[in-house]
Amino acid sequence: MNNFGDRQMFDVDVNCAKCGTHISQLPFQPSGDRPVFCQECNRAFREKRRNDDRGERRMYNVNVNCAGCGTAITQLPFQPKDGSDIFCRDCYLKNKAA
Numbered sequence: 001m002n003n004f005g006d007r008q009m010f011d012v013d014v015n016c017a018k019c020g021t022h023i024s025q026l027p028f029q030p031s032g033d034r035p036v037f038c039q040e041c042n043r044a045f046r047e048k049r050r051n052d053d054r055g056e057r058r059m060y061n062v063n064v065n066c067a068g069c070g071t072a073i074t075q076l077p078f079q080p081k082d083g084s085d086i087f088c089r090d091c092y093l094k095n096k097a098a
């Protein structure tokens with residue numbers, strides 16, 4: 001049993017449920033019915049959740065063309081309404097400046 005500071009670590013033999021990295025130690029005893037994630041993936045999860053909470057990086061996959069220049073748009077930060085004009089970033093900024 002190794003100790004990292006005061007933290008007790010359990011020797012385990014599992015693989016990260018996300019990336020498959022082998023995990024040999026955990027700060028808790030895995031219950032077996034829950035997926036276990038490596039430190040990297042845990043951190044990524046936390047970052048993602050934080051970003052989701054702030055409403056950042058939330059993109060919708062779309063398949064529309066810019067109403068101004070015709071550029072194909074594949075991602076939007078919002079769900080486009082049917083029939084509404086969608087502008088690419090360039091045209092949007094141009095329209096805003098005009």
Ligand SMILES: [Zn+2]
Nearest residue numbers: 016019038041
């Ligand atoms: Zn992982």
Ligand SMILES: [Zn+2]
Nearest residue numbers: 066069088091
């Ligand atoms: Zn455009």
